[in-house]
Structure formats: C-alpha cells, structure tokens
Amino acid sequence: MEMKPLTRLLLGLVCLLVAIWLVAPTLVVVPMSFNENKSLAFPPQGFSWQWYQNFATSPEWSASFLNSLKVASVVAVLATVLGTLAAFGLDRMKAGPAGLLRMLMLTPMVVPGVVLAIGIYAVYLDTHLVGTMLGFVLAHTILALPFVLIAVSASLEVFDRRLETAAASLGAGALTAFRTVTLPLILPGILSGLLFAFATSFDEIVVSLFITNPYLKTLPVQIFSSITRDADPTVAAVGTILLLATTLLIGGGMLLLGRERKGRQ
Amino acid sequence: MSASDPTNAPVAQPAAEGRPGWAWRPFALAAPALILLVAVIGYPLFIIVLRSLSEPQWGVQNYVWFFGAPVNLTVLQRTFAISAWVTLVCVIAAYPYAYLMTAVGPRVRLALVLCVLIPFWVSGVVRTLSWVILLQDSGVINSLLRAAGFDGIKLIRTQTGVVIGMAQVLLPFMILPLYSVMKGIDLRLMRAAQSLGARPSRAFFTVYLPLSLPGVYAGAIIVFILALGFYITPALLGGPRSTMLSTLVQTQVLSLLQWGRGGAMGVVLLVATFVLLALAAPVMRSRYREAGRH
Amino acid sequence: MKPAQESKGAAIDLESISKAYGGFKALDGVSLRIEPGEFMTLLGPSGSGKTTTLNVVAGFTDVTSGKLLVGGRNVVGVPAHKRNIGVVFQHYALFTHMSVGRNVAYPLTLRGVDQAERKARVARALDMVKMGDFAHRYPSELSGGQQQRVALARAIVFDPPLLLMDEPLGALDKKLREWLQLEIKRIHRELGTTFVYVTHDQEEALVLSDRIAVFNRGRIEQVGTGRELYDEPATLFVGRFIGDSTVLRGEVRSDGASTALTIAGETVTAPRRIAGETSPVMLLRPEKLAIRRPGQDAAGTTNRLPGTIAEAIYLGSGSKYEVRLDDGSTAIVRSPLTGDSFGLGDKVELCFDGADAKLLAEDSSADATLT
Numbered sequence: 001m002e003m004k005p006l007t008r009l010l011l012g013l014v015c016l017l018v019a020i021w022l023v024a025p026t027l028v029v030v031p032m033s034f035n036e037n038k039s040l041a042f043p044p045q046g047f048s049w050q051w052y053q054n055f056a057t058s059p060e061w062s063a064s065f066l067n068s069l070k071v072a073s074v075v076a077v078l079a080t081v082l083g084t085l086a087a088f089g090l091d092r093m094k095a096g097p098a099g100l101l102r103m104l105m106l107t108p109m110v111v112p113g114v115v116l117a118i119g120i121y122a123v124y125l126d127t128h129l130v131g132t133m134l135g136f137v138l139a140h141t142i143l144a145l146p147f148v149l150i151a152v153s154a155s156l157e158v159f160d161r162r163l164e165t166a167a168a169s170l171g172a173g174a175l176t177a178f179r180t181v182t183l184p185l186i187l188p189g190i191l192s193g194l195l196f197a198f199a200t201s202f203d204e205i206v207v208s209l210f211i212t213n214p215y216l217k218t219l220p221v222q223i224f225s226s227i228t229r230d231a232d233p234t235v236a237a238v239g240t241i242l243l244l245a246t247t248l249l250i251g252g253g254m255l256l257l258g259r260e261r262k263g264r265q
Numbered sequence: 266m267s268a269s270d271p272t273n274a275p276v277a278q279p280a281a282e283g284r285p286g287w288a289w290r291p292f293a294l295a296a297p298a299l300i301l302l303v304a305v306i307g308y309p310l311f312i313i314v315l316r317s318l319s320e321p322q323w324g325v326q327n328y329v330w331f332f333g334a335p336v337n338l339t340v341l342q343r344t345f346a347i348s349a350w351v352t353l354v355c356v357i358a359a360y361p362y363a364y365l366m367t368a369v370g371p372r373v374r375l376a377l378v379l380c381v382l383i384p385f386w387v388s389g390v391v392r393t394l395s396w397v398i399l400l401q402d403s404g405v406i407n408s409l410l411r412a413a414g415f416d417g418i419k420l421i422r423t424q425t426g427v428v429i430g431m432a433q434v435l436l437p438f439m440i441l442p443l444y445s446v447m448k449g450i451d452l453r454l455m456r457a458a459q460s461l462g463a464r465p466s467r468a469f470f471t472v473y474l475p476l477s478l479p480g481v482y483a484g485a486i487i488v489f490i491l492a493l494g495f496y497i498t499p500a501l502l503g504g505p506r507s508t509m510l511s512t513l514v515q516t517q518v519l520s521l522l523q524w525g526r527g528g529a530m531g532v533v534l535l536v537a538t539f540v541l542l543a544l545a546a547p548v549m550r551s552r553y554r555e556a557g558r559h
Numbered sequence: 560m561k562p563a564q565e566s567k568g569a570a571i572d573l574e575s576i577s578k579a580y581g582g583f584k585a586l587d588g589v590s591l592r593i594e595p596g597e598f599m600t601l602l603g604p605s606g607s608g609k610t611t612t613l614n615v616v617a618g619f620t621d622v623t624s625g626k627l628l629v630g631g632r633n634v635v636g637v638p639a640h641k642r643n644i645g646v647v648f649q650h651y652a653l654f655t656h657m658s659v660g661r662n663v664a665y666p667l668t669l670r671g672v673d674q675a676e677r678k679a680r681v682a683r684a685l686d687m688v689k690m691g692d693f694a695h696r697y698p699s700e701l702s703g704g705q706q707q708r709v710a711l712a713r714a715i716v717f718d719p720p721l722l723l724m725d726e727p728l729g730a731l732d733k734k735l736r737e738w739l740q741l742e743i744k745r746i747h748r749e750l751g752t753t754f755v756y757v758t759h760d761q762e763e764a765l766v767l768s769d770r771i772a773v774f775n776r777g778r779i780e781q782v783g784t785g786r787e788l789y790d791e792p793a794t795l796f797v798g799r800f801i802g803d804s805t806v807l808r809g810e811v812r813s814d815g816a817s818t819a820l821t822i823a824g825e826t827v828t829a830p831r832r833i834a835g836e837t838s839p840v841m842l843l844r845p846e847k848l849a850i851r852r853p854g855q856d857a858a859g860t861t862n863r864l865p866g867t868i869a870e871a872i873y874l875g876s877g878s879k880y881e882v883r884l885d886d887g888s889t890a891i892v893r894s895p896l897t898g899d900s901f902g903l904g905d906k907v908e909l910c911f912d913g914a915d916a917k918l919l920a921e922d923s924s925a926d927a928t929l930t
Contacts, residue, residue: 004465015365018358019380021433025395026387028405032398041403082298089294101295108306112494112538114511115531118518119309122316142305145298165619166652168639170666170713177640180665184656203388206496210519220390227394227501236398239391246386250379 029239040231051237061234064222068202071133071218075140075201080194082141083148090149091156102149109146113206121210131213139211140201147200148193155189195253310535317528327529337513341533344510347428347499348492354432355439355488356481363443363480367450385437393501396430397421400502422504430502431495438491439484446480486545490538510534568596568753569630569720571616576625578611585611587777589625595720598747598754600764602800603774609757612774613723616755618642630720645714645722645752649729651706653698659685659709660694666717684716685709687746704735708742715750724756728763740766761801765789773797789844795922798842805848805890807841807864808921818918823885827862829913839918845893847915850880850907852899862916864909866890868901882909 028042036046055061086105090098108116120139121130129135159182167177205220212221219238226235317327331337366377384392399405400420407417420426450473458468496511503509510530517527571593578586586608593599601609614620615627618639627635634642653662663684667677685691688708698706707727714722724743728736744767747754758764764771765785772782773796781793785801792798799806809822819828820841829841853865869889870881880901882890890909901907 011361011365014361015377018362018436019377021358022380022384022436025399025433026384026392028395028398029391040398040401042398042405042408082301086295086298089291089296092291092294097292101299105295105298105302108302110490110538110542111306111310112496112511112531112534114494114496114514115313115535116306116309118514118524118527118531119313120305121518122312122524123309138301138305142301145302149298160650160652162648162650162652163654165639166646166648167654167665168619169617169644169646171640171643171669171717172665173638173640176669181654185654199386203390205390220388223388223390223394224497224501227390227397235391235394239388239394242388242391243383246388247383250382250386254375254379 026239026243029236029243032233032236033240035233035236038231038233040233040236044233051233052241054234055237055241058234060217061222061238064217064219065238067133067136067216068219071136071140072198072201074133074137075144076194076198078137079141079144079148079197079201080190083145083193083197084152084190086145087149087152087156090153102153105149106146108143117207117210120207124211130211131216133216135211136208136216136218139207140204141197143204143207144197144200147196148190151193151196152186152189155186159185195249313528313531316524317526317532320525320528327525328533330526331529331533337530340508340510340513343424343507344493344534347424347431347507347509348489350428351431351435351492352485352489354428355436356485358432359436359439359443359484360477360481363440363447364477366440366444367447381437381440384433389434389497392434393430393498396426396433396498396502400426400430421502422507424503424507427499427503427507427509430498431492434498435488435491438487442483442487443477443480446483447477450476482545486541490541493538493541494534567718567720567751570595570628571630571721571753571755572626572628573612573616574626574628576612576615576627577623578615578620579623584777586615586622589777589779591772591779591782593753593755596751596753598744598756598767598769600756600758600768600771601774602758602761602764602771604759604800607774608777609759609772609774610725611777613725613755613757616721617644617646617723643717643719645717645719647707647710647714647722647724647727649726651698651703651710653706653710653713655698657697658694659690659696659698659701662698662709663694663713663716665713670717680716681712684712687715687749688712688742703731704739707731707739711743711746715746715752719752721753721755722750724754726758727756729758736763737766743767765801771801773800775800792842792917792919795840795842795919798917798919803845803891803893805843805845805892806888807843807884807890807916808888809886811838817913822864825864825885827864827911827913827916829916829918831918838921840921841916842919843890843911843916845879845891847911848890848892849910850882850892850894850899850901851910853906853908855908861913862911864890866907866909868903868905868907871901871903882907884909 031044032040032042033051034047034049035044035051036048037044039045055065086101090102093101124130124135129138163181163185164177167181168174172180203220204218205224208218208221209224212218217225223235223238226232318325320327362377366374369377397404401407402417402419402421404421406420411417420429454472454476455465455468458472459465463471494511495509496515499507499509500512500515503512511534514527514530514534517523517530521527571591573589573591575588575590576586577584577588589608589612591599591612601612603609611620615622616629618634618637618641622635625635626633629642629644653659654665657665660681663681664677667680672680681694682691685694688711690705690708690712693701693705693709698709701709711727727743728739731739740763743754743756756764756767768785770782770784771788773780773788775796781788781797783791788797788801792801795806798804807820807822807827809820809827812819812821817828817830818839819826820839827841850868851863864884866882866884868880869883872879874893877893877895878900880892880894882892884890892909
C-alpha cells in the first residue's frame with residue numbers, strides 16, 4: 001500500500017517509540033548492575049563488578065540459580081516428553097474429543113496465576129510437597145505443557161502423514177518410519193517446545209512464590225524477595241546476565257534457522 | 266487382517282484404519298499429560314472451590330461477604346478497569362507496530378520481531394524490576410525530569426505506573442496475533458478499493474481495518490484475560506490504591522489464612538476469566554475462519 | 560503382454576476381495592489376475608474402488624474378505640513394509656528433509672545394502688528417470704514433474720517385482736503428463752516389472768496399458784485391452800466410459816434374429832438379440848455413424864434417424880458433430896474432412912449399419928457416474 005511520506009514518517013516514529021518502550025526499560029538493569037553504591041537509585045554511581053561477584057559467591061543467589069537450572073532442565077525434558085506424546089495422541093484422534101482435550105490441556109495458560117497458586121499450595125500443604133524439588137517440577141511441568149503442545153501440534157499439522165505410508169511402502173516398519181521420517185520433520189517443533197518449557201519454568205514466579213520455602217528457592221523467587229526486601233543491585237546483575245543469555249539464545253537460534261533455510265534453498 | 270480369516274498367522278501391521286483394538290492408542294498417548302493435568306490443575310482448583318464453600322462452615326457465606334463488602338467491589342472494579350486500560354494501550358501501540366512489520370523488508374522485520382521477542386523471553390521478574398528502577402521516586406524518569414528542571418512526579422505505587430508496566434509486559438501478546446492476521450491481508454484489496462474511488466484513508470477504514478479486526482479481537486482477549494490475573498507487576502509497581510484482585514487473594518490466604526474468603530475471590534476471578542473466554546471463543550473462531558478465507 | 564518366463568515381474572491374483580467400511584462396500588468381490596510383467600491399469604470414476612484396490616495390494620488397507628496372491632504368496636495380513644512393492648503416489652510423497660539422493664537411497668538403506676552398491680543403484684535409478692544430475696538437490700527445489708520422477712526412481716531402486724502407481728500424473732499439466740506417460744511406458748519396457756496403474760483418465764489408460772480393468776461401484780465391469788473395451792464393451796458403463804459413444808433408447812421389439820428399437824416414431828434394427836430380461840439400448844461409436852442430408856441416397860446403411868446439427872467442431876483431421884435427435888437425445892458423429900460439411904441447425908439424417916450397434920443392458924449408473 002502506498003503511503004504519503006508524512007504518513008510514513010509518522011508511522012515510523014510511532015513504531016520507533018513502541019520499540020524503545022519494549023526494549024529500553026529492560027536495558028536499564030545494565031547500568032544499574034555496575035553501581036558502586038548499594039542502591040537502585042538512578043543514576044548509578046561509579047563502576048564496580050561487586051554485584052556480579054556477589055551473585056557468584058553468595059550462597060543464597062548461587063543456590064537459587066542452581067535450583068532454577070535443575071528444575072527447569074527436568075521440567076523441559078518432562079514437559080517435552082508428555083507434551084509431544086499428547087500432541088501425537090490429539091493428532092490421531094477424532095476431531096471432537098481432540099478439540100475438547102486440547103482445550104483442557106491449554107487451561108494452565110489462562111487460569112489466573114494466583115488462583116492456581118493457592119490451589120496448588122493447598123494441595124502441597126497436605127501432601128508435604130511445599131519447598132520440594134518434586135513440587136516445583138510438577139507445578140512447572142503442567143505450566144510448560146501447553147507451550148510444548150502448541151509447538152509440536154503446529155509442526156504435526158504441517159507434517160504430511162502420507163509420508164509415513166510412503167516410508168512403509170519402501171520397507172520401513174512403523175518405528176523406523178517414525179525415527180527416519182516423522183521425527184526429523186517435526187524436530188523443530190519439539191525443540192522449540194523444549195526451549196519454551198525450559199524458559200517457562202526458569203521464569204515462573206507466581207506459583208513458585210507460594211510453594212517455596214526458605215530451604216528451596218528458585219531464582220525468580222530470590223529476585224522477587226530481594227526487590228521487596230532491599231535495594232540490592234545484585235538483582236540488576238542477575239537481570240543483566242539473564243538478558244544477555246536470552247539475547248544470545250534467541251539471536252543465535254534465529255541465525256541458525258536462517259542459515260539452515262538458506263542451505264536448503 | 267480380517268477377523269473372519271483365522272488361517273492367517275497374526276503378523277504385526279502398520280497403523281491401519283478400522284481396527285477396533287487400536288482406537289484407544291491416541292488416548293493412551295495423551296493420558297500421562299491428562300493425568301498430570303487433573304492432579305496438578307484440576308484437583309487444586311476443585312479444592313479451592315470446595316474450601317470457598319466449606320470454610321469456616323458449609324454455605325455461600327464467603328461469596329456473600331465478597332459481594333457485600335464495598336472494598337472488595339472497588340478492587341474488583343479496579344481490576345477490570347486496569348485490565349481495560351492495559352488492553353486499550355496495547356491495541357493503540359500494537360496496531361501501527363504490527364502493520365509496519367508487514368510493510369517493511371525482511372531485515373527491518375527481523376529487527377522489529379527481535380524487539381518483540383527479546384522482552385517476551387526475558388524473565389518477567391527482571392522486566393518488572395526494570396520498571397521499578399525506571400518509575401521509582403529516585404528512578405530514571407524522575408531523575409531526567411528533575412535534571413530538566415521539572416518537579417518529580419509520583420509514578421510508582423500509582424495506577425498509571427501499573428498500567429504502563431503491565432502494558433509493556435503484555436504488548437507481545439497483542440502484536441503477535443495482530444501481525445499474523447495482518448500478514449494474511451491481501452494488499453491488492455486496498456488497491457482495488459482505491460481504483461474504485463476510495464481515498465487512501467477511506468480505503469484503510471473500509472477495507473484494511475475490518476479485515477484486521479480479528480487480530481485485534483484475538484489479541485485484546487488474550488491481553489485482557491492475562492491482565493485480569495496479573496500478580497507480580499501490580500504487587501511490585503502498585504500501592505494500596507492500585508491493589509488488584511490477585512493481590513487480595515494472596516493476602517487472604519497467606520497473611521490472614523482465610524482460605525474460604527481467598528478461595529471465593531479466586532473462584533470469582535476464575536469464573537470471570539472463563540466467561541470471557543467462552544464469550545470470545547465462538548466469535549474469535551468464526552472471525553478467524555473469515556480472515557483465513559482469502 | 561510379455562511372456563511370463565522372460566519377466567522379472569510378479570503375478571498378482573485378487574480373489575473375490577471385499578472391503579466394507581461400516582455398511583458401505585468399497586470393494587464388492589473383486590477378482591483379477593495380473594500377469595507377470597503386465598501393465599495393468601485400474602480405470603474408473605472416483606469412488607469406484609480402483610484406489611482401494613491399489614491400497615489393498617500395497618498393504619495400506621485391510622481386506623474384509625478375499626485372498627490376495629502376489630507372486631503366488633498370500634499376502635493378506637502382511638504389513639506394507641514387508642511386501643516389497645514399489646508405490647508411486649499422486650502427491651509425490653518425497654521426504655522433504657532428505658536430498659534427492661538420500662530419498663532414493665532410503666529403501667536401500669532399510670534393506671542394509673552396502674554403501675558402494677547403494678551409490679551405484681541410486682545413480683542407475685536416477686539415470687533411468689533422467690534425474691541423474693539432481694542427486695544433491697532437495698525436493699523443494701524441484702518442479703512437480705521432477706519430483707514425480709524422483710519418486711519413481713525411489714520406488715524402483717530396490718527392484719520390486721511389482722510397481723503400483725496411484726494417479727501419479729494427476730497433479731501435472733497436460734503437456735508434461737503426455738511426455739511422462741511415454742517415459743513410464745519406456746521404463747516399464749526396460750524393467751519388465753509388473754505395473755499396476757490407477758487413473759480416472761481413459762485416454763491415459765489407453766496410451767499406457769497392456770490391459771485395463773474398468774471399475775464401477777466397487778466391482779470390475781470388464782477387463783481387456785483398450786481395443787477390446789472400445790470395440791466390444793461388455794456393459795453400457797464400459798461403453799460410455801471408454802471413448803465417445805451414442806446411446807439410443809426406445810421401444811424394444813425382439814424376434815428370433817434381430818432387435819428393433821423405435822425412437823420417436825422411427826425404427827432401427829440390429830441383427831442380434833440380447834440375452835436377458837432388461838430392456839436393451841444400442842451403443843454406437845462416432846466413426847460408425849454417418850450423417851446425410853435428408854433424402855440423400857445412402858446406399859448400404861440400414862438405419863436412418865432424423866436429427867438436427869447442435870454442435871459442429873473442427874478437429875483438423877476431421878469434424879465432430881453433435882446431432883440432436885427427435886427424442887431429445889444427442890448423438891456424437893465423427894466424419895472425415897472429405898464429403899459434406901454441415902452447419903448449426905442443419906436438418907440431417909443419422910445413418911448406421913445395424914451390425915455396428917452394440918446391444919447392451921440398460922444401466923442407470925452409466926450416465927450418473929460420468930458427470
């Protein structure tokens with residue numbers, strides 16, 4: 001659609017502002033993380049690495065980081081396995097029950113976090129799962145499941161099942177056909193599900209706040225309590241590290257995807 | 266293999282249609298996920314409903330209390346108002362952005378997509394922390410204002426602050442569905458409208474806007490529903506005068522140990538969410554189908 | 560048809576195969592013998608059972624009852640991947656994540672063929688379909704015709720004794736289709752494998768096949784060479800499905816030696832009787848009909864029917880006319896360029912020799928399935 005230069009300029013300007021609004025606030029943690037003072041007041045004073053050192057050496061911070069890594073890794077695998085199986089099941093079901101079950105499995109995405117949190121908290125109190133690894137893993141897995149389901153279902157939707165028939169005609173048994181044809185073709189969906197599941201767990205805060213205890217905290221819980229307790233710039237250092245890691249992961253992933261696509265063309 | 270032909274030795278077969286014993290297989294594949302779902306979502310929600318009706322004794326006293334106390338109603342109303350504001354801000358900001366994503370070359374589009382995805386992927390707590398740093402009385406915005414010679418303004422612990430922060434966190438949920446609908450709009454329709462005598466602005470309002478509405482609709486519903494249940498951002502950016510329902514639920518349960526009342530509030534929030542979803546689902550589905558036709 | 564002893568192909572016997580989906584009978588007692596090395600086409604309208612038959616032979620579909628012998632071995636109950644039958648699909652079904660070379664090597668890898676031999680056989684198969692230079696490309700980089708040739712190479716690379724093709728040219732445009740038909744014929748000749756080819760296009764069937772089995776409503780109506788089906792259709796359905804035809808219906812009278820049909824007051828006769836009770840119709844091929852101006856002398860023809868030219872089509876080698884008869888039905892006539900030409904609306908007489916008329920039993924489905 002052709003636009004007048006003025007309209008074009010205005011549109012560009014508005015979008016620039018939106019882009020700044022999206023990205024810039026997050027970047028503010030970067031200068032804060034090098035603050036010399038123990039304060040989150042702006043502007044930061046001086047330059048120091050002490051908050052990064054604190055993150056690495058303080059048992060509170062490093063323990064919560066390791067907990068998050070552990071939980072998120074287990075959750076990523078578990079949710080990906082369960083979600084992929086479910087996506088296959090739904091794909092091979094009649095439309096009616098499949099639609100109903102899909103809706104059910106997506107509910108964790110829309111149930112308000114706090115409502116879910118008090119429910120899980122109530123059950124965990126009875127079953128002594130509060131502050132346990134298992135408790136975190138179960139809760140996070142169910143929250144990550146919808147993302148895996150969506151990602152894998154999307155690639156199953158474009159997967160041509162007749163290719164399995166073709167593989168059978170060429171001599172592949174059901175399992176071989178799955179391994180050599182189906183799996184490689186839906187692998188991008190499974191991998192992005194895995195990534196989503198990891199991120200969901202690593203990032204989860206609302207339910208975690210309820211089922212945590214002083215002996216087992218995840219990183220977001222530690223960040224949250226740090227923010228509410230005092231103005232410790234260690235949170236800014238953590239935020240900067242997470243920001244960097246995310247950008248590298250996403251940027252790298254996109255580059256890889258782009259290169260692979262180019263290679264095939 | 267035909268059941269009526271017993272002379273054939275049973276041989277393993279590829280999945281074939283019409284074999285009665287195999288119909289349960291898809292359900293078996295979905296079963297582990299479903300069991301976990303029932304145990305970790307279904308059962309807890311059931312417990313909450315149960316407690317809202319049974320604590321301290323059986324009856325609807327908790328709901329009577331909730332709808333009888335003006336404070337609660339104010340918070341309920343505020344929750345909807347804040348969600349509506351957030352949704353509005355998101356629509357206004359996302360529409361031109363998503364449009365630009367469809368109109369630029371692949372390089373700029375990649376940059377625009379990254380601008381959406383990076384905050385989307387960065388931890389929600391970290392983003393809220395950023396907003397605390399920005400909005401606090403000694404924060405970025407106030408320092409800049411003071412440096413320019415203005416008085417500082419109160420942003421943190423205000424409703425405005427909550428709306429700004431929430432809208433930023435939720436914006437990707439608006440941009441992405443909007444973009445996916447706009448991507449499918451045939452721009453030749455705009456040319457057709459102009460060739461029929463419509464000015465560009467009129468062509469936009471009569472052709473492009475109606476075609477993009479399904480995306481607006483889908484994004485708005487998602488944003489509104491997520492905003493209703495928001496907890497972290499209002500808890501960190503808001504004050505007593507911008508408390509949302511989620512915070513109230515948390516206070517009742519964790520601080521006052523009032524499981525019945527907290528549960529009743531949670532149920533109200535849950536019902537509101539699902540009613541909205543149920544209202545939106547059919548419209549959204551038909552709209553999407555319409556949009557997908559061309 | 561090739562003699563069996565020379566051929567590498569397998570014989571196939573379908574013995575009263577039935578396949579029911581609930582109450583619907585997709586196949587209703589289909590019996591067919593396909594000779595080793597033969598090119599057999601299963602022809603019929605959609606839903607007639609030809610593709611179901613192919614799926615049964617390939618092992619994609621179970622049968623409800625009946626026996627299926629491939630190379631003398633009953634394969635009912637043998638899964639598709641153990642049947643060693645090549646299949647070419649209408650939708651190509653190439654694996655998009657593998658290069659052309661790996662696609663073709665796939666069945667060899669599954670069979671544990673060692674690398675050196677694999678390479679040689681892949682190259683040979685690709686050369687056979689004239690895709691030798693494309694081994695390193697991906698399917699998404701190929702045109703439809705190229706993809707189908709790769710699919711063909713993949714289906715023959717493991718030397719199956721039987722190759723099934725399910726409307727392999729259905730998605731391609733006419734020119735490419737005609738060229739690939741000749742390619743398939745050549746490959747069939749070179750391989751000596753039994754080919755079973757499914758199509759709804761009777762011209763394609765005539766071009767390719769040694770014999771054709773005409774399917775209708777889950778049954779085989781007739782099996783024969785193209786010429787047999789055209790000249791001696793066993794049923795009205797076959798007569799209508801293969802080639803152009805004119806069907807005359809009227810009041811029937813039959814004596815010991817001949818059958819007479821009265822159409823809108825005019826009577827035509829054929830020197831044969833039809834067996835059975837059903838009222839017969841007469842089927843005539845376009846080149847067996849002639850048209851004359853009314854009253855013009857027409858020596859040698861026994862039957863005349865008045866009509867009007869409704870459509871005149873110039874075909875280069877001759878002309879094709881549609882003649883509206885007085886009872887409202889339409890006759891199709893092909894006439895050589897020599898002789899009279901006619902214009903729209905001309906009153907004419909349709910002439911034919913009674914001996915050229917095929918007397919066939921009425922079949923209401925013959926018209927319905929042709930639309």
